[in-house]
Amino acid sequence: MTATALRNGPPRRAVLVGGIGVRSAFGAGLAALTDGVLAGRPAFTRVERFGTSAQRTDRAATGPGSPRLADQLVAVLAEAGALSGSADPEVPYRNEELLIALHGDRRAGPVAAEVAERTGLRPRVYTGACVAAATAVADAAALIASGRRERVLVAAGYLVEPDTFAVFDAGRALSGDGAVRPFSLGRQGMLLGDAAVAVVLESEPALRRRGGRALARIAGWARTGDAYHVCRPHPDGTGLARAVHGALARAGAEPAAVGYVNANGAGSKLGDLAEAAALRAVFPAGTPPVSSTKSVHGHALEASALLELAVTVGVLRAGSLPVNAGWQAPDPGCPLDLVLDRPRPAAPAPALALTLNAAFGGADTALLVAAE
Structure with missing residues (x-):
């Protein structure tokens, strides 16, 4: 350990x-x-x-x-x-x-x-x-x-x-x-x-x-800052990779337990390359299914992470992984297992889902969600 x-x-x-x-x-x-x-x-x-x-x-x-x-x-x-x-x-x-x-x-x-x-x-x-x-x-x-x-x-x-x-x-x-x-x-x-x-x-x-029913569990969380540049991410995605490792460590989980990644994926040339590098570093044998739901609901700035947490809870409960909309052709710098064409069935519980966010100044966050 x-x-x-x-x-x-x-x-x-x-x-x-x-x-x-x-x-x-x-x-x-x-x-x-x-x-x-x-x-x-x-x-x-x-x-x-x-x-x-x-x-x-x-x-x-x-x-x-x-x-x-x-x-x-x-x-x-x-x-x-x-x-x-x-x-x-x-x-x-x-x-x-x-x-x-x-x-x-x-x-x-x-x-x-x-x-x-x-x-x-x-x-x-x-x-x-x-x-x-x-x-x-x-x-x-x-x-x-x-x-x-x-x-x-x-x-x-x-x-x-x-x-x-x-x-x-x-x-x-x-x-x-x-x-x-x-x-x-x-x-x-x-x-x-x-x-x-x-x-x-x-x-x-x-x-x-109160007799309530859990919709999901926040299994892990982490945040990092690499301060690489005021608005550009570190090209190797080191800060985001550390955030993912931190969330997994807090949950006591291995990368293989992750069944889906709701990526930050804002559609920027440099940002997507950096995030792909981070995911490849965390999952060297191949990433779990990945999509960015910003491709359909847009970027809500300070509210994005909470919207995407809600999305991640919703799709896990629905048992289906959303497509990475807008995709046209593969980028050699982003070798990910993207969900394309149609939603995929989610892996059965207790698979975990990651929802990732990144901000100017090198700030990165990872939330690890488990279906309940």
């Missing part, structure tokens, strides 16, 4: 997913998101909520109209069961802490404050770019696994809006052909997408007391 495994062994208490609420371009609820992802039809359409005539692309994965983020967050918290009272009078659900990932601009504070006022929750805001929500999940899982909390609420939200759309377009990060093509030859970049997600994480005793 490695020194890392000794230091970072299995959690003392199981961390269970007791509820999920979702709003995405596929509609309301986890079922709508799961069905949309497994259908493999990208949700990218022409942006209607603001003008895009000055940009290179006019596509994003947006829901109808111009919803308010605070409204969406309150709705998903209610849907996840985060606002309902405990069945145990000794454990009232009032004034709970909410770990919430939001885009790090001037709007984050007012959104968090409104959610707090309307729900009675105490928000702790995470703004660490595209790993913000995964960092919040890791913190929540650590609190439960160590016995310091019985239940922790995690939420995240981003709605496509003109400021970030223009910034990513100006940086030529958005795909010019209106599609996201992870790990494919000819990929041109990412496209943004709406997401508001809430997840209730609980200990087994807390879930049992």
